[in-house]
Amino acid sequence: MSKVVLKVENISKQYRLGQLGTGTMSHDINRWWHKVRGKEDPYLKIGDSNDRSVAGGSEYVWSLKDINFEVEQGEVLGIIGKNGAGKSTLLKILSQVTTPTTGEFKAKGRIASLLEVGTGFHPDLSGRENVFLNGAILGMSKAEIKSKLDEIVDFSGVAKYLDTPVKRYSSGMMVRLGFAVAAHLEPEILIVDEVLAVGDAEFQKKCLGKMKDVAGQGRTVLFVSHNMAAVKNLCTKGIILKNGQLIFSGDSDDACNKYLGMSMDQAQDSLELRKDRTGTGEILVEQMYFSDFYGNSVAQLISGEYVKLNLKYKKTIKENLTDVFLGITIRNESDIVQTVIATDETKTALNVNKNEGFIEIEMPKLMLRGGSYSITIMISTQANILKEHKILDRVENALFFTVERGDYWKVGNINRPSGYLQDVAIISK
């Protein structure tokens, strides 16, 4: 029997861009004047959708617009979206740190939010005192904390320092203690931001395990993350936010796939029109595609086959660019770097003399296993001891591509998926 424990109805949040200052007062007065006459807030009608890359005409922006979803008891909901998609705003509203501009949400049971670990830690107080303080801030009663103190201390692994002021702690210890308190909260609904990305690997594993336990006990978890692997692993449901709007809601695997697909769609916008690039723009990468030996573009890459990556560039300044650096980073679908190609490693001197041209990168045997990948590209000046590099053009996720599993070793076997292939010679002695 599933029961809806959290219901979000038409939540929107408007923010004003720029600084609060003298101009704010006139808007406040105007707003108040409309209210006195029983009219609608004049500033609620306007506002651009939340797309950072395009400078909008309005000072007001909708950080969230008409969000609706329901969460049932025991579900682990992953909230995914790019930076600035409205995830944090949504969390803030659900944690009651701020209120929605319009709309409402309803919940059953206690909500505890974990937007940060160790909130309210006082540097002068001892670890023990801070456990009580932090626990109380998160909504636990003193008796509750007392009964769990041993567990908390045990989980944090800082037992030895319990009576030392936390200002003497290392940052890692502080985080451990903070998370330990949070992990022993027993709310019906737990809201977690990406705080898991802290601490060492062992502690991270402990945290993920704890989150799974929480979910296993029939409690509801809302989890915000960029990490698709964690979302797939932990969550049962997923929603995707884009520019403040909810564009997908469903199974967590579907949500992840859809999200990755979305990033790909964006890459289909031809590279030369992309606005989300950084650098001086002295040179611009206009096109990027894979081709075969003869330069015919290929849609499908296969492990172990010959492939050529073609970059079409345009130089926007008159002067020639000598000895530039070209870096290519290939990431997998969990956004983990698989390999880096860098011209300073290979000692390739790249000179750009033409106004338009191609850079070709030959890969005699593609060493990537089957899967989806993305390429981030950067062209910059060479860095040396005397000066830092200056980025000329950098585009994140400039190209998405998939690799089909192939026969890298040419032995008639299809390779396993995911990861990369290592050239080896295996000898038994």
Add this chain to the structure above:
Amino acid sequence: MNQTDDWDLVVKPLNKWYDLRLKEILRYKDLLLLFVRRDFVSVYKQTILGPIWFFIQPIITSITFTVIFGNLARISTDGIPPILFYISGITLWNYFSDTLTKTSDTFTANANIFGKVYFPRMIVPLSVVLSNLIKFSVQLLLFLSVWVYFLITKDDIHPNIYLLFVPFLILLMGFLGLAFGIIISSMTTKYRDLKFLVGFGVQLLMYATPIVYPLSIVPEKYKWIILANPVTSIVETFKFAFLGIGDFNIWHLGYSLMFTIILFFIGLVVFHKVEKSFMDTV
């Protein structure tokens, strides 16, 4: 599936103005006490004299006032030994002014916590009132010992039945400070201008209160200004009860009481309205 509508929590952009969610404060009473404890423990950590500082401050202020207002300016103290006269006023005044100034930056000073976790924001100013009450109690002991000393050695001090009013006066003073504090705090989240006023405003207010002078020396023409100050009658009643000077006027005290109740109520409503959205403007 039958979806019942017994939600524990409904969050809307605007609640009814009278829906102050005061019940929640009870649920967080442990947090309230822990905040009080934190304020105490943390202030005197890494000091040598520790809580003795509680005494040093009123003693030195009283001595300074005695020298400046008593010996140099020769302002009357209605026949009461100056040190006793000043310490009685200062003890009560400090309680009020500390409560006011410390609650007046509730939102700005706690923005980092408020931005991450929800709990009834009122807990913070309430904890300030409580810790100041404790501090006041300690300082009251100091005042009482000075008072007892003069009571034995001099015979022009006449404590009376109005001593029974003292707990009520203390409560009134606390709420008055809190009421001013939360209103100022609510008004300074968006426009910080008021913040500049608080520091010296409180100081100016002290001179509009019979702390360093008795009400009796104020010319009749200006008396209404001093009496319009809601703190005046509280201080006067306090001095009257302990020292037997000045006068006790139930109407003046009633005025202070009404003033406090109304101001506190306005404060609650304004504070509650601001606490919901201040994160966007702070």
